[in-house]
Amino acid sequence: xxxxxxxxxxxxxxxxxxxxxxxxxxxxxxxxxxxxxxxxxxxxxxxxxxxxxxxxxxxxxxxxxxxxxxxxxxxxxxxxxxxxxxxxxxxxxxxxxxxxxxxxxxxxxxxxxxxxxxxxxxxxxxxxxxxxxxxxxxxxxxxxxxxxxxxxxxxxxxxxxxxxxxxxxxxxxxxxxxxxxxxxxxxxxxxxxxxxxxxxxxxxxxxxxxxxxxxxxxxxxxxxxxxxxxxxxxxxxxxxxxxxxxxxxxxxxxxxxxxxxxxxxxxxxxxxxxxxxxxxxxxxxxxxxxxxxxxxxxxxxxxxxxxxxxxxxxxxxxxxxxxxxxxxxxxxxxxxxxxx
Amino acid sequence: xxxxxxxxxxxxxxxxxxxxxxxxxxxxxxxxxxxxxxxxxxxxxxxxxxxxxxxxxxxxxxxxxxxxxxxxxxxxxxxxxxxxxxxxxxxxxxxxxxxxxxxxxxxxxxxxxxxxxxxxxxxxxxxxxxxxxxxxxxxxxxxxxxxxxxxxxxxxxxxxxxxxxxxxxxxxxxxxxxxxxxxxxxxxxxxxxxxxxxxxxxxxx
Numbered sequence: 001x002x003x004x005x006x007x008x009x010x011x012x013x014x015x016x017x018x019x020x021x022x023x024x025x026x027x028x029x030x031x032x033x034x035x036x037x038x039x040x041x042x043x044x045x046x047x048x049x050x051x052x053x054x055x056x057x058x059x060x061x062x063x064x065x066x067x068x069x070x071x072x073x074x075x076x077x078x079x080x081x082x083x084x085x086x087x088x089x090x091x092x093x094x095x096x097x098x099x100x101x102x103x104x105x106x107x108x109x110x111x112x113x114x115x116x117x118x119x120x121x122x123x124x125x126x127x128x129x130x131x132x133x134x135x136x137x138x139x140x141x142x143x144x145x146x147x148x149x150x151x152x153x154x155x156x157x158x159x160x161x162x163x164x165x166x167x168x169x170x171x172x173x174x175x176x177x178x179x180x181x182x183x184x185x186x187x188x189x190x191x192x193x194x195x196x197x198x199x200x201x202x203x204x205x206x207x208x209x210x211x212x213x214x215x216x217x218x219x220x221x222x223x224x225x226x227x228x229x230x231x232x233x234x235x236x237x238x239x240x241x242x243x244x245x246x247x248x249x250x251x252x253x254x255x256x257x258x259x260x261x262x263x264x265x266x267x268x269x270x271x272x273x274x275x276x277x278x279x280x281x282x283x284x285x286x287x288x289x290x291x292x293x294x295x296x297x298x299x300x301x302x303x304x305x306x307x308x309x310x311x312x313x314x315x316x317x318x319x320x321x322x323x324x325x326x327x328x329x330x331x332x333x334x335x336x337x338x339x340x
Numbered sequence: 341x342x343x344x345x346x347x348x349x350x351x352x353x354x355x356x357x358x359x360x361x362x363x364x365x366x367x368x369x370x371x372x373x374x375x376x377x378x379x380x381x382x383x384x385x386x387x388x389x390x391x392x393x394x395x396x397x398x399x400x401x402x403x404x405x406x407x408x409x410x411x412x413x414x415x416x417x418x419x420x421x422x423x424x425x426x427x428x429x430x431x432x433x434x435x436x437x438x439x440x441x442x443x444x445x446x447x448x449x450x451x452x453x454x455x456x457x458x459x460x461x462x463x464x465x466x467x468x469x470x471x472x473x474x475x476x477x478x479x480x481x482x483x484x485x486x487x488x489x490x491x492x493x494x495x496x497x498x499x500x501x502x503x504x505x506x507x508x509x510x511x512x513x514x515x516x517x518x519x520x521x522x523x524x525x526x527x528x529x530x531x532x533x534x535x536x537x538x539x540x541x542x543x544x545x
Contacts, residue, residue, distance in 0.1 A: 001408045002386075003385075003386030003387045003406070003407065003408060004386050004407055004408070005384070005385070005386050005407070006390060006407040006451070006453050006454075008456075037451075037454070040449055040450060040451065040454065041431055041446070041449050044410070044431075044449045044450070044451060045430050045431055045449060047408075048429065048430065049430075055386060056386075057407075057451075059454055061454065087443075087505075091505070110520070111434065111519055111520020111521075112444060112498065112501060112502060112505070112507065112517050112518070112519075112520055113434060113437055113444050113445050113446045113498065113501070113520050114431060114446065114449075114520065116443045116444060116445050116501070117445050117446065117449065117450070246519075247515070247516050247519035248519035248520055
């Protein structure tokens with residue numbers, strides 16, 4: 001591992017000032033010389049592998065602002081401080097009661113130990129576990145722009161079928177982000193150029209020709225909070241995750257679903273798909289296919305067909321298309337059967 | 341392998357020999373009473389050592405560590421507590437599980453320097469001073485919840501965390517919430533039985 005300087009800022013403004021650098025707006029955060037660390041479960045791993053090579057780490061665990069560690073719930077929002085740990089949010093009874101898809105997306109992610117460590121702000125920014133990205137001897141356009149993509153013709157069983165490009169097919173593996181993108185969450189960001197609130201759907205960038213640019217954040221910007229609006233669909237929501245083993249594995253396919261029903265009819269549906277796409281994936285075509293329909297198996301199947309209409313498989317991951325469709329159909333029918 | 345230098349500067353053979361006697365190992369590693377080397381007041385070069393003070397099994401340790409040192413390596417190579425095991429060193433196996441401020445975490449993914457002032461509990465800190473085993477330790481023996489034993493310290497620490505979190509209610513819950521601890525000998529049924537016994541004993545106490 002590359003040696004690094006370690007520092008402990010005591011406030012958000014101090015952390016931002018310490019990270020502020022003229023280069024910070026030109027270099028993606030993952031390539032910056034100064035980087036933030038909270039739980040460290042993703043960054044420490046990638047530093048050991050030489051994938052992440054910061055020269056300086058700013059420890060966010062010493063930030064004093066209490067709101068960073070709080071979950072605040074009122075009538076129409078759940079607000080998570082960025083340093084709330086995954087396990088705390090997963091175990092919060094009010095989060096589970098008001099919006100089960102949030103709690104389940106966290107409960108079925110990682111392991112008990114990792115959930116105790118990983119912050120929510122870091123969780124949404126986790127990087128892909130593409131095997132070729134992880135091992136630095138392989139070409140990888142995300143890790144080493146312009147070097148090529150070894151996954152295209154390689155062992156690509158885990159890789160994405162939606163949102164891919166000719167440069168990158170790496171999957172976004174997070175679960176919580178699927179719930180957030182489905183529910184129209186927003187992210188509060190602070191940086192030297194001020195504060196801004198960003199739609200969660202705008203946080204992650206599809207790989208396109210620049211898979212090394214993963215998010216809309218600059219290297220000196222910090223996520224301080226994630227806010228989820230609560231509405232008629234929040235309680236009737238569910239996260240279904242299908243894996244190679246029953247627990248402690250990334251999704252092969254997953255679905256975050258929230259439904260606003262008028263009797264048997266869908267007033268509106270919110271759907272996101274995990275394990276199959278390069279970024280947190282809102283399936284708007286599937287939502288549109290369900291609007292105003294009676295939600296039976298045929299309607300769910302039609303929605304699933306719409307969700308995967310543009311899927312582009314590679315040699316080993318074509319199974320994700322039928323698996324993803326079946327996952328969504330089951331998630332829709334199970335969510336329908338929940339009490340609203 | 342015997343000539344390989346460990347990060348604290350002693351060879352594995354020396355360490356193994358010294359480990360036979362706890363008294364002999366102490367002068368070779370950072371001991372509870374030995375003061376850390378003074379660290380720079382302001383962070384300077386990446387290779388400068390950092391001063392870290394932690395409570396480990398109710399004893400204060402002042403260490404001078406390279407920032408890259410994981411908590412796992414600090415425990416094993418600098419403090420001499422080798423009960424915590426290094427499996428994958430990438431957060432995938434759970435063998436390195438310890439408690440930090442009472443919560444189970446993976447010591448391989450935690451930089452030691454980030455644990456300033458924290459309370460660490462390792463498997464060595466579980467038994468009473470009189471030698472009575474922790475209920476989870478005793479339950480693992482009672483149920484033969486291991487074969488090779490390499491994952492066992494991590495399983496035990498994780499089981500304590502799982503019970504304390506209230507996630508050991510049913511056998512299904514135990515399997516779900518213990519899934520971060522892999523056992524290649526596949527002693528899982530016995531591990532679940534051990535946790536059920538320990539849970540009930542801890543609830544009664």
